Amino acid sequence: MLNKQTVVFLGAGSMAEAMISGIVNTGKIPSKQILVSNRRNQKRLRELQNTYDIKGISREELTFEHIDIFILAMKPKDIGSSLQYLSNKLKPNQIILSVAAGIPTNSIERYLPQGQPVVRVMPNTSSMIGESATAICPGKHATKKVMTIVRDLLSCLGTVYQIDEDKMDIFTGIAGSGPAYFYYLIEHMEKAGKECGLDAATVRQISAQTILGAAKMMIQETGTPAELREKVTSPNGTTAAGLEALEKHGGGRAIMQAVKEAAKRSQEMNSHYQRRQIGVIG
Numbered sequence: 130m131l132n133k134q135t136v137v138f139l140g141a142g143s144m145a146e147a148m149i150s151g152i153v154n155t156g157k158i159p160s161k162q163i164l165v166s167n168r169r170n171q172k173r174l175r176e177l178q179n180t181y182d183i184k185g186i187s188r189e190e191l192t193f194e195h196i197d198i199f200i201l202a203m204k205p206k207d208i209g210s211s212l213q214y215l216s217n218k219l220k221p222n223q224i225i226l227s228v229a230a231g232i233p234t235n236s237i238e239r240y241l242p243q244g245q246p247v248v249r250v251m252p253n254t255s256s257m258i259g260e261s262a263t264a265i266c267p268g269k270h271a272t273k274k275v276m277t278i279v280r281d282l283l284s285c286l287g288t289v290y291q292i293d294e295d296k297m298d299i300f301t302g303i304a305g306s307g308p309a310y311f312y313y314l315i316e317h318m319e320k321a322g323k324e325c326g327l328d329a330a331t332v333r334q335i336s337a338q339t340i341l342g343a344a345k346m347m348i349q350e351t352g353t354p355a356e357l358r359e360k361v362t363s364p365n366g367t368t369a370a371g372l373e374a375l376e377k378h379g380g381g382r383a384i385m386q387a388v389k390e391a392a393k394r395s396q397e398m399n400s401h402y403q404r405r406q407i408g409v410i411g
């Protein structure tokens with residue numbers, strides 16, 4: 130069923146590219162059925178077209194009849210104007226899939242014809258290599274059939290979790306933003322390693338392999354994170370010293386706070402979006 134779908138990305142930024150890469154790599158949708166469009170950067174469209182053998186088109190060239198899924202891949206602040214542009218051109222069964230952080234399905238639905246299927250999703254940039262943890266949640270008019278299509282599509286990007294919409298903000302704080310926390314961790318491991326005489330490239334490799342190993346242990350072995358942590362920690366050993374320093378410098382609290390602040394920002398983005406829409410429409 131997936132190989133019959135035609136998908137257009139509206140927005141050609143980093144998230145669109147990660148998703149395009151993930152989908153193209155699986156070969157589940159012929160690349161000629163993947164289109165990408167943005168507001169004005171033609172060079173970027175050509176770049177994506179050449180790299181992934183997909184079709185880059187300007188908004189004016191977009192013919193609505195043959196599209197099955199519109200993927201809103203622009204910044205949350207630009208979603209409103211894009212919906213206004215789309216709303217009177219859509220056909221009834223065309224699916225609107227939004228990756229925008231913080232924008233609930235009902236905020237999208239209110240600008241669309243009654244009954245238009247909307248699905249809100251939250252992938253992360255590891256979609257690029259098929260390793261995203263992606264949340265999906267249905268809008269009011271997204272039927273089981275629609276959700277099956279969306280799940281199949283997003284399975285090209287990694288693992289898919291269907292969740293209730295009130296959990297999307299915290300999911301975003303953990304998994305949407307999450308890759309950045311691990312890159313930040315590696316940046317700091319790199320700094321420490323360099324200060325102690327290792328070259329950056331080596332530290333990068335060993336840090337990444339260490340995170341990968343820990344992540345696989347977490348997925349493949351039984352045991353809570355605390356139990357796995359205890360297995361690394363010899364009494365009075367090196368790990369105990371490292372963990373003590375983490376605690377002393379607020380490491381655990383900092384991680385919790387990062388996740389909560391990201392989730393809070395996701396919530397706030399909806400309020401900003403609502404205010405902006407009142408400004409535009411009212």
Ligand SMILES: NC(=O)C1=CN([C@@H]2O[C@H](COP(=O)(O)OP(=O)(O)OC[C@H]3O[C@@H](n4cnc5c(N)ncnc54)[C@H](O)[C@@H]3O)[C@@H](O)[C@H]2O)C=CC1
Pocket residue numbers: 139140141142143144145166167168169170201202203204205207210211228229230251252253254305306
């Ligand atoms: N970057 C990430 O890790 C993740 C981003 N997201 C969401 O993905 C969306 C895009 O984020 P990024 O790719 O990081 O942003 P970006 O700034 O890299 O890309 C945004 C793109 O949208 C285009 N655009 C703006 N208005 C448009 C319109 N009306 N029609 C067509 N194209 C338009 C811009 O020209 C640009 O190509 C955001 O809503 C963000 O919340 C979701 C999950 C993860």
Ligand SMILES: O=C(O)[C@@H]1CCC=N1
Pocket residue numbers: 230301305306
């Ligand atoms: O930073 C952001 O707002 C987006 C959403 C999740 C990851 N990047």
